[in-house]
Amino acid sequence: MLDVRRLRLLRDLDRLGTIAAVAAANTYTPSAVSQQLAALEREAGVALLERTGRRVAFTPAGRVLLRHAATVLAALEETDAALAAVRSGPAGPLRIGAFPSAVRTVLPAALVALGRAHPALELLVSELDPAAVPAALRDRRLDAGLVHDYDVAPATADTDLDSVPLLDETVHLATPADLDAEGIADLRDQPWIMASPGTLCHEVTLRVCSAAGFTPRVRHRADDFTAVLALVAAGQGVSLVPQLAADRPPAGLRLITAPTRRRTRVAFRRGAAEHPAVTALIAALRTSALTFAR
Structure with missing residues (x-):
């Protein structure tokens, strides 16, 4: 019988690429990970990995097991969801990851509604960058989390996770109130306030500006x-800001509709879609998001 924990380590190796990275992600030593994977090979009765010095690669059998491991892990999630559904109702810990602007806007009302409707739920929220949510879901540090992408920078599919739509937002061009501009093309000569390189927000700004025929000049x-809007209001530049972050803008700035939209989804492990706690969270978030949009 194959050990499920070892199957998860095999999936982590495919995702992270090295034994050392798998060890760090699971708070193991590299030696312990190697021992667990060797034990999985003995259980499978066939070589799963080829080792060349410090590098490892999957054998054809290893690739086959990887595909089936995804199905096995999803089936376990479905089983857990089915067992939870026969209990009296949503109960126990529900660990939620959400980005700052969602924590400030749509999440509080959803938490209040969940607490009233399902008092047996123990709601645990972590403020988390959407880029960190998938790993936290795989590592079982979260049960559900908010992720997002933009129409100009769509997310790639993740075979370990499922998700459902939550909110489709307007994105604004935030400019000082006294700046004469009607659209993105009018901002080519303006200084820009941008996110850190490597972030999704940074990439989206580059793509939107590129489509308008210029490269933003970063100040x-x-x-x-919140800091971005304060800098814009102080006349320090212009920026892209999604609706959730601009619901209460400071005085001194102007918001113009940008040629892109941000799409937020509720993500969870594959197979957990019917878990009562997850379905209750999705329903509460959708009600709150609808109220916010109105």
Whole structure:
């Protein structure tokens, strides 16, 4: 019988690429990970990995097991969801990851509604960058999390996770109030306030500006939208800001509709879609998001 924990380590190796990275992600030593994978090979009765010095590669049998491991892990999630569904109702810990602007806007009302409707739920929220949510779901540090992408920078599919739509947002061009501009093309000569390189917000700004025929000239870098809006209001530049982050803008700035939209989804492990706690969370978030959109 194959050990499920070892199957997860095999999936982590495919995702992370090295034994050392798998060890760090699971708080093991590299030696312990190697021993667990060797034990999985003995259980499978066939070589799963080829070792060349410090590098490892999957054998054809290893690739076959990887595909089936995804199915096995999803089936376990479905089983857990089915067992939870026969209990009296959503109960126990529900660990939620959400980005800052969602924590401030759509999440509080959803948490209140969940607490009233399902008092046996223990709601645990972590403020988390959407880029960190998939790993936290795979590592079982979260049960559900908010992720997003933009129409100009769509997310790639993740075979370990499922998700459902939550919110489709307007994205704004935030400019000082006294700046005469009607659209993105009018901002080509303006200084820009941009997120850190390597972030999704940074990439989206580059793509939107590129589509308008220019490269933004960066004056300031800030990853917190509250700071971004304060800098714009102070006349320090222009920026892209999604609707959730611009619901209460400071005085001194103007918001213009940008040629892109941000799409937020509720993500969870594959197979967990029917878990009562997850379905209750999705329903509460959708009600709150609808109220916010109105």
